[in-house]
Amino acid sequence: MTIMTHRILRAVASFALFAVAGSALAVDGNQIERGRYLSLAGDCASCHTAKGGKPYAGGRTVPTPFGNIPSPNLTPDKSTGIGDWTADEFYQAMHDGRGKDGQLLYPAFPFTSYTQVTRVDSDAIFAYLQSLPAVHSENRDNELRFPYSMRRLMAGWRTFYFTKGEFEADPKQSTEWNRGAYLVKGLGHCNDCHSTRNSLGATVDDPRLAGGLIPIQDWYAPDLSTQAHGGLSGWTQRDIVDLLKTGRSARGTAFGPMAEVVRESTQHLTDEDLASIAVYLRSLPARPEQKKDDSLPSRPMFIAKGQKVYADRCATCHGDSGKGKGDAYPPLDGNSSVVEPVGVNAIRVVLSGGFAPATKGNPRPYSMPPFSQHLSDDEVAAVVSYIRQAWSNAANPVSADDVRTYRSTPGG
Amino acid sequence: MRPCSLRWLALAAIALSVAVQADDRPVPDTLKQRIASCTSCHGEQGEGGDNGFNPRLAGKPAGYLVRQMQDFKLGLRHYPVMEYTVAPLTDDYMREIAEYFATQDVPYTQQKSPRLPASAMTRGEQLVTKGDPARNIPACSGCHGPRLTGMQPDIPGLVGLPYDYISAQLGSWRTQTRSTVAPDCMATITSHLSDADISAAAAWLSSLPIPDDTHPEPADSLTMPMHCGSVGG
Structure with a gap:
């Protein structure tokens, strides 16, 4: 040549x-x-x-x-x-x-x-x-x-x-996929939160965007695969675009650091770019099945207590079957933030409640009451453990000690 | 099909639709429903919580309420749950929420006041109604109105507030966990107050009987002794 x-x-x-x-x-x-x-x-x-x-x-x-x-x-x-x-x-x-x-x-x-x-x-x-x-x-x-x-x-x-290098388009994929990959991997720096970090603060990229606890901020950024056993399993193209554009979707609502990302960044992107991001995320591979830890003691009384708290405090908005209510209240059944491995998101949302982000697409969001003044550590642990195991959810329970840890961290 | 079974069918259809509605009642499209995060602590009409620290919002001037939400968002006023709650809100939504609470007309509850020595209550009354010119402390009533019910649109009333809330706020201005846009009048004033002054003023204010008219004074009806950044913004 x-x-x-x-x-x-x-x-x-x-x-x-x-x-x-x-x-x-x-x-x-x-x-x-x-x-x-x-x-x-x-x-x-x-x-x-x-x-x-x-x-x-x-x-x-x-x-x-x-x-x-x-x-x-x-x-x-x-x-x-x-x-x-x-x-x-x-x-x-x-x-x-x-x-x-x-x-x-x-x-x-x-x-x-x-x-x-x-x-x-x-x-x-x-x-x-x-x-x-x-x-x-x-x-x-x-x-x-x-x-x-x-x-x-x-x-x-x-x-x-650190591997230096500009994004290289994959000729086997569509223009849309490549644009989405470029935004997600590059400027969007999604992996900086949605992956675990090792003891030296480096992101663990294998598999990419598999979720992780954000250090110090103490929110869990969920796995972003929409395929089998993925954190966003079953999310459609529209669900992803809706969440990034308005802060809410039929499958879940943005809160904590992601609410800020939607407010300051993704709601301002063009529909074409949001669609590209969704196309790329939907191509992330299936994940291995997370096994529930069967060695933990089964505590039927504790879960029953959680179910009672749920019926009293949560069911009016999230429904007896955890399906949520329309555009106002997100479903808890199959919600990645409910079943994430640590349990921190559900604990902190129960304690602090809060508004979905106010965006151009959802300027007057609904909100959830903070329950920190109304529920004890044990009650929060019970209701969070209940919703993590109810319906199709199958995640490990949390303890009152876990709740105590996060009581003083409502910000972030 | 006979007319009778048709009637049964119609009845069954109605019963079914009622059952479905009960199970899946639509969410009310009201501001009150949307702001459950606010009302669960401050009360459905902003009447205030039953502790000393979730203050009444009902009837407070809208400009004041917007300023507080902005101050939490801008990191000028500190209280973690409030900072977290207002962070996702836009200016427009804050204004709408503020106007909801400002227009609620709910009767005030007479607060319990701690038993302080008579000399302390006299000192409290002096600070609130006359100030202490020798120490550059203006009277509370100079800005908050002769009935201490505030002034539209930016100055809150001080009647009907619990002792714990008033003393905690005056204290947090001194320690700068509560501040506002400059010039921050309350920061200046509280820097001249002693602990005993704060306790005396809070005790006397919380002991006041609720006036017949609790509404804030009209805008510009008072000549304020200081220029404050939180007023007229």
Whole structure:
């Protein structure tokens, strides 16, 4: 093959990739507008905006098991933001997890996912960020504990847990599937929550998007397979799109960190992009069957107590058969957040209740009362254990000690 | 088919439809139904919980209620359950919820006041009605109204609140777990109050009989002694 043919092939390949990655809004030719849209897809503002602070001016604390990491200022302020960065340096951060001077960034910034973002999209996001009003806001230092505070340790971490590389389209799959895979694996950085993390904070990708407990925040991000034994088993294309667009679906409602993701990110995506994400998620493979732990003592009195609490407090909205009520109240039978392996989601929702996210598609959501003031630890444990085993659900019970652990963590 | 069996069939069909309805009653499409998360602690009409810490919302000015939800969302006022509850709400929805509670007309309950020495109650009355100019403390009634029922649209009434709630709020302003947009008048005022002052003012306020007219004063009817960020926003 001549060098020229090789170059032509590469040009054709990158054009094809551009066509996949940038299909939704490429036609308008407006780089800043495209960057604004892509930064929504990446949910950048959520981490890079402090509570009550100016958008993208940083200062929100990202808690990790290794210490707190405050997010930096992304506005174009020259001394505290990224006003003196170039598009090359921004791409280096997104693609290679390196700051302006080449320093190794910590993976609280999800460069392990963003590495898949194309150069064209990275440049558009950079152009958008540079178009924002500059905000002078000093960046705070990391509060990482020793030895994690030694940045150079990241070099070793990266050799094990970081594979640099833009998304490569799979020619055997549809354009829609590839667009969905690009968004889910890249900007969407879904895997950063929906997978387990090892003791060094790296995501375990095998199998991909199989769910995991979010460290420190203590919410369980469910497995995203819609196939047999998957966390979203039986979810249709429409269910996935509905949840991402409105915060609710016939199969479940977004709450905790996912409510924020829907509010700040996915509700703003085009119907085409949401459909692509659903197509990709629906292609995730079936999972092995989770066996219930039969060694745990059967406690019929405890479950009966839970059933009584359910009848008194829950059945009016969620129904005797756990099917939920229309658009207002989600089903509990077959709900991935009820039967997730840990039991933390159901415990925390019973304690804190709360609203589904208010979105353009569901501007006046229904809500659930917080039961923390009305039910004892034992009653919460009983009702959660009951719903985890009622109807078609078959998950392990939880204990009053588990409930006590989460009583003081209603936020997140 | 004979007319008789037709009648039975019709009756059976009605009975069946009633049974289905009972099993699958539609969810009321009302704001009250939607905000069960609020009413389970604050009461169906915002009449307040039966403890000292779930305050009455009924009849409080809507601007004040919106400001509180915003302050929880912006991290200015801290209480984990409230911060969690308001986080998913939009400004429009907050406004609608605030107006629901602001327009509820529910009778007030006379609160029990702790027995403090007469000197403390005198001090409480002085702080509430006259302030302490020597220490730069304006009277509560200067902003909250001569009947202490608040002023539209941003200033809450202080009557009918439990001692525990008032003293906890004044204390949390001092420790900055409760704050609001600048200039934060209550932060300035509470920084001049001693523990004994807080206890005295809270005790005297909670001992007040409920006035005949509990509605807030009309907008702009009081000349406030301070400029506050939470008012007129």
